[in-house]
Structure formats: structure tokens, C-alpha cells
Amino acid sequence: MSAPEAPVIRLRGLSRTFPGTVEVHALRPVELDVREGEFLAVVGPSGSGKSTLLNLLGLLDRPTAGTYELGGIDVAGLGERRRTAVRGHLIGFVFQSFQLLPYRTATENVELAQLYVARDARSRRLRAVEALRRVGLEHRLDALPPTMSGGERQRVAIARALVNRPRLLLCDEPTGNLDSRTSEIIMELFEELHRSGQTIVIITHDPAVAARAGRTLVMRDGELGSTAETPA
Numbered sequence: 161m162s163a164p165e166a167p168v169i170r171l172r173g174l175s176r177t178f179p180g181t182v183e184v185h186a187l188r189p190v191e192l193d194v195r196e197g198e199f200l201a202v203v204g205p206s207g208s209g210k211s212t213l214l215n216l217l218g219l220l221d222r223p224t225a226g227t228y229e230l231g232g233i234d235v236a237g238l239g240e241r242r243r244t245a246v247r248g249h250l251i252g253f254v255f256q257s258f259q260l261l262p263y264r265t266a267t268e269n270v271e272l273a274q275l276y277v278a279r280d281a282r283s284r285r286l287r288a289v290e291a292l293r294r295v296g297l298e299h300r301l302d303a304l305p306p307t308m309s310g311g312e313r314q315r316v317a318i319a320r321a322l323v324n325r326p327r328l329l330l331c332d333e334p335t336g337n338l339d340s341r342t343s344e345i346i347m348e349l350f351e352e353l354h355r356s357g358q359t360i361v362i363i364t365h366d367p368a369v370a371a372r373a374g375r376t377l378v379m380r381d382g383e384l385g386s387t388a389e390t391p392a
């Protein structure tokens with residue numbers, strides 16, 4: 161029998177407190193495995209600790225205690241340079257506000273995300289075009305973000321997040337700035353990526369978004385719990 165594959169994310173006793181007159185337990189010790197190819201949503205009310213969890217998963221913050229393995233690498237203890245490299249190679253980020261460079265074309269925005277992974281300019285360009293094609297934007301390669309719709313901008317951001325073939329696609333309220341019809345299109349794209357094997361974690365307020373995921377975890381007062389599996 162072959163050994164089961166290591167999860168993409170493995171958290172053991174991971175926690176984050178913020179010091180102060182009254183210490184804030186923003187994330188209470190959590191145990192979590194996210195398997196390869198899983199589509200996980202994390203929901204919860206404002207102030208429940210979702211951003212704290214996202215910042216830890218995205219290597220943008222350090223835990224107070226516990227361990228975090230990402231793609232089999234113990235990342236909680238890494239120095240800043242290694243963390244930046246691991247982040248660039250293993251994680252693709254999608255944010256609510258797109259965070260595209262306004263004076264760069266769609267293709268250039270996706271090309272620039274590849275500077276971490278040493279590639280020549282020609283292959284950067286080819287891979288950018290391929291990623292934009294994957295999200296259905298082959299007709300907007302030379303468009304500047306301010307001339308694009310919200311849904312198109314988010315698709316550029318998703319192409320940028322995917323171009324380095326990350327182990328983990330980490331999304332923070334990815335439909336928060338989109339109308340319901342456009343949100344639907346973006347969620348269909350995430351579902352398609354999930355079907356092709358991409359591991360996805362989405363942090364969201366929106367129950368309709370969470371309903372698309374294979375598993376939903378609820379955050380309450382810094383506690384991550386109540387798992388509900390929905391059919392894939």
C-alpha cells in the first residue's frame with residue numbers, strides 16, 4: 161500500500177494572539193489538514209479571525225504558537241527570505257480589490273508575477289498568455305485594468321495567481337467587489353479550477369460563495385470549527 165499523500169496544508173496547534181491590556185485570541189489553537197485538490201471555504205462574522213487565519217496561511221504573519229506545513233515544508237520557523245521564496249512559489253493570492261497595476265496591460269500584470277521564478281522574458285510572456293487564455297481573456301491581452309470590467313479584472317488577478325502553478329490558491333473575499341451575476345461567473349471559474357485539481361481556500365462572508373466549496377469551516381471568536389462536507 162502506498163503512503164497517503166501529505167496534505168497541502170497541515171496546521172497543528174496553530175494560534176495567534178495579539179498582546180495588549182487585554183490579550184486578543186484572534187486565532188485559538190487549530191488543527192487542520194487541507195488535502196491536495198480540496199476546495200475549502202472559511203466563513204464567519206466580522207472580527208471572528210478570518211483575516212488572521214488568511215495572513216497566517218499566506219505567510220504574511222507569524223503564529224504565536226504551533227506548526228504550519230505547506231506542501232510538506234515546515235514554514236512557521238523559516239527566515240524572511242525563505243518565507244518570501246516559499247510564498248512566491250507555492251501560493252497564488254486573489255484579493256477582493258484585485259490589486260492590479262493600472263498602467264500595465266493584462267499580460268504585463270501576469271508576466272510580472274513570474275519574476276520570482278527565474279524565466280526568460282519570452283517564456284514569461286507565453287505563460288502569461290496561456291494563463292489569460294485559461295480564464296477566458298485571450299481577447300483582452302493588451303487591455304489596461306481601468307478599461308476592464310470588475311469581472312475581467314478579477315480574472316486577470318486569477319490568471320496572475322495561477323501563472324506560477326501554485327500548490328495553493330488563497331482567496332480573500334474574491335467576489336466582494338462584484339455584482340451577483342459576475343460573482344457567479346467567477347465562482348464557476350473557481351469550480352472549473354477545482355475540477356482540474358487546484359487546491360483552493362476561500363475566505364468569505366458570502367454563504368452563496370461558500371456553498372460552492374466542497375467543505376466549509378466556520379470561524380467564531382477565533383475558533384475554527386463545525387465542518388460541513390458538501391458533495392463535490
Ligand SMILES: Nc1ncnc2c1ncn2[C@@H]1O[C@H](COP(=O)(O)OP(=O)(O)OP(=O)(O)O)[C@@H](O)[C@H]1O
Binds near residue numbers: 211
Ligand atoms: N494587529 C492587531 N492587533 C490587535 N488585535 C487585532 C489585530 N488584528 C486583528 N485583531 C483582532 O483579532 C480579532 C480577529 O480579527 P480579524 O481581522 O482576523 O477578523 P475577521 O474575521 O477577518 O474580520 P472582518 O471580516 O471584519 O475582516 C478581532 O478581535 C480583531 O480586533
